[in-house]
Amino acid sequence: MSDDSGVAVLDPPVSEQAAPPPVRRKRKRHKHNLAGYGFLAPWLIGLFAFTLIPMVYSLYLSLTKFNLLTAPQWIGFENYTRLFSDERYLQSIKVTLLYVVTSVPLKLAAALLVAVALNRGLRALGFYRATFYLPSLLGASVAVSVMWRQIFSRDGLVNQFLGVFGIQGADWIGDPRYAMWTLVLLSGWQFGTPMLIFLAGLKQLPQDLYEAAAIDGAGRFTVFFKITLPLLSPMVFFNLVLETINAFQTFTPAYVISNGLGGPIDSTLLYTLYLYLKGFGSMQMGYASAMAWVLFAVIGLFTAIYFWSARRWVNYAD
Amino acid sequence: MQTKKKRVHWRAHAVLIVVLVAMIYPMVWLVGASFKPENQIFSTMNPLPLSFTIANYISGWTATGTSFTVYLGNSLTVSLCTVVANVASCSVAAYAFARLDFAFRKFWFGLMLGTMMLPFQATLIPQYTIFFNLNWVNTFLPLVVPYLLAYDAFFIFLMVQFIRGIPRELDEAAALDGAGHVRVFFSVILPLLKPALLTTTILTFIWTFNDFLRQLVYLSDHSRYTAPLGLNAFVDRASGSSYGGMLAMSVVTLVPTVAVFLVSQRRLVDGVATTGIK
Numbered sequence: 396m397s398d399d400s401g402v403a404v405l406d407p408p409v410s411e412q413a414a415p416p417p418v419r420r421k422r423k424r425h426k427h428n429l430a431g432y433g434f435l436a437p438w439l440i441g442l443f444a445f446t447l448i449p450m451v452y453s454l455y456l457s458l459t460k461f462n463l464l465t466a467p468q469w470i471g472f473e474n475y476t477r478l479f480s481d482e483r484y485l486q487s488i489k490v491t492l493l494y495v496v497t498s499v500p501l502k503l504a505a506a507l508l509v510a511v512a513l514n515r516g517l518r519a520l521g522f523y524r525a526t527f528y529l530p531s532l533l534g535a536s537v538a539v540s541v542m543w544r545q546i547f548s549r550d551g552l553v554n555q556f557l558g559v560f561g562i563q564g565a566d567w568i569g570d571p572r573y574a575m576w577t578l579v580l581l582s583g584w585q586f587g588t589p590m591l592i593f594l595a596g597l598k599q600l601p602q603d604l605y606e607a608a609a610i611d612g613a614g615r616f617t618v619f620f621k622i623t624l625p626l627l628s629p630m631v632f633f634n635l636v637l638e639t640i641n642a643f644q645t646f647t648p649a650y651v652i653s654n655g656l657g658g659p660i661d662s663t664l665l666y667t668l669y670l671y672l673k674g675f676g677s678m679q680m681g682y683a684s685a686m687a688w689v690l691f692a693v694i695g696l697f698t699a700i701y702f703w704s705a706r707r708w709v710n711y712a713d
Numbered sequence: 714m715q716t717k718k719k720r721v722h723w724r725a726h727a728v729l730i731v732v733l734v735a736m737i738y739p740m741v742w743l744v745g746a747s748f749k750p751e752n753q754i755f756s757t758m759n760p761l762p763l764s765f766t767i768a769n770y771i772s773g774w775t776a777t778g779t780s781f782t783v784y785l786g787n788s789l790t791v792s793l794c795t796v797v798a799n800v801a802s803c804s805v806a807a808y809a810f811a812r813l814d815f816a817f818r819k820f821w822f823g824l825m826l827g828t829m830m831l832p833f834q835a836t837l838i839p840q841y842t843i844f845f846n847l848n849w850v851n852t853f854l855p856l857v858v859p860y861l862l863a864y865d866a867f868f869i870f871l872m873v874q875f876i877r878g879i880p881r882e883l884d885e886a887a888a889l890d891g892a893g894h895v896r897v898f899f900s901v902i903l904p905l906l907k908p909a910l911l912t913t914t915i916l917t918f919i920w921t922f923n924d925f926l927r928q929l930v931y932l933s934d935h936s937r938y939t940a941p942l943g944l945n946a947f948v949d950r951a952s953g954s955s956y957g958g959m960l961a962m963s964v965v966t967l968v969p970t971v972a973v974f975l976v977s978q979r980r981l982v983d984g985v986a987t988t989g990i991k
Binding site for chain 2: 424425426427428430431432433434435437438439440441442444445446448449450452453456463509512513515517518521523524525526527528529530532533535536537538539541542543545546548550551552555556559584588591592594595636640643644646647650651654655667670671674675680683684686687688690691694698
């Protein structure tokens with residue numbers, strides 16, 4: 396952003412001459428205020444209309460009782476205090492945290508392993524990249540969730556596969572002990588996006604370190620943990636932040652697999668699903684707004700922890 | 714060295730192909746099952762139908778009372794409008810951030826990056842009440858209008874990164890010829906921005922087509938339902954009965970996005986790969 400050097404030339408010479416020098420010096424510290432805000436106007440209007448004002452409004456709503464049809468009724472912090480005695484809410488936090496701390500590492504580990512495997516000048520690299528990427532492109536759709544539900548049903552594909560080895564599979568979707576793990580697996584299945592980012596990062600690693608390691612006779616694991624992983628840590632960090640934020644917001648698979656209820660016995664009641672049920676199912680929009688703000692705070696906390704810890708493990712070579 | 718490398722590669726290929734087959738098998742099974750008679754869907758792992766039938770597609774197409782023609786048409790309308798709105802508004806904002814020098818630019822840029830991290834739930838309910846009071850609920854407006862105003866900052870960021878890679882000499886030359894910002898934007902930047910515009914087009918189309926929560930919240934009338942909502946209505950209705958139709962309609966709703974992917978996969982994969990790197 397600090398490349399101001401060449402911008403001056405952009406101004407039409409005519410206007411440069413038209414402005415008297417002393418005024419120009421004061422007013423023209425920024426050379427394109429008019430054009431800048433002109434080009435920025437759509438985004439700025441959108442920022443206020445769809446982000447900033449709604450945020451403030453949502454904060455207000457979170458302090459009210461509101462059912463959309465009658466005016467919001469001020470109740471102070473009652474929504475927030477009620478949250479922590481709401482057993483379903485606490486269950487949804489438990490489920491969501493479990494989902495985030497299992498699905499994100501699973502997805503990133505899969506992405507990294509496949510990226511490293513692909514990064515050897517393999518033939519057909521383009522084919523592999525595209526095919527591994529496809530699930531992450533389609534994964535958020537209702538259709539894929541429907542497919543997942545059938546695969547893990549009692550007589551679905553997974554149990555038929557296990558049956559080949561004489562294993563009697565469970566009712567993965569219908570059993571509260573397992574339903575959650577089908578969601579985690581579905582997330583892991585979509586490792587394509589972080590894989591592409593890792594792959595792009597791997598291509599930029601300096602080769603001389605690897606040559607030096609080869610001369611020293613370093614084994615493959617040593618090379619991975621001592622060279623590749625530290626050099627790739629900025630990408631790990633980037634993917635970790637992004638995928639954590641995404642995981643906290645997961646909605647569609649939980650909704651489809653549980654018929655929109657979060658079951659069996661609330662074992663797939665992800666945060667966003669419960670927020671939807673409260674806000675749009677039972678029209679408790681004040682309560683749901685309070686939930687949204689807590690989610691916002693939790694995601695902020697996670698991001699802050701990542702950035703704080705980054706100093707210890709993210710390697711910025713330059 | 715040569716021979717050793719070759720051996721390693723064969724093993725890598727073997728492992729990768731096993732992983733790939735395991736990943737893709739469910740989708741192959743889905744397509745195959747959608748062409749099987751109802752009673753054969755769950756009887757075998759073999760994705761190939763023993764007796765091929767399109768009955769599931771015929772029964773599924775109208776099973777929810779409204780035909781999938783309507784759902785798909787609605788989805789295409791929403792997706793295409795969103796694409797046009799998003800490409801136009803984001804490229805304009807990106808030009809301002811990447812090339813123009815105006816007061817508080819860094820502040821706005823930081824705020825823009827901040828909105829990328831904002832969970833959409835934080836604004837879902839207030840946005841809904843706003844659109845409800847505008848009487849826009851059960852129309853496509855709440856789905857499209859935000860994108861007219863560059864709602865998804867991710868794409869602004871993507872384009873800013875791209876514009877920074879375009880040599881400034883090109884705009885400067887145009888400016889010397891007397892072109893104003895509007896001319897520079899349209900005749901220098903936009904043509905060179907084409908790869909980023911294509912990536913934006915493809916991703917916006919696929920993400921919008923597959924979006925569920927926003928459409929679920931805003932559309933309530935079956936005649937306004939998009940493909941994901943139609944499929945969801947099917948699941949609600951079917952639960953237990955017509956699996957064949959449900960799987961067939963799942964395939965139908967995947968076809969447009971898979972088609973876009975197949976046509977554009979090289980461009981898309983390269984585009985996504987570079988968004989992660991500054």
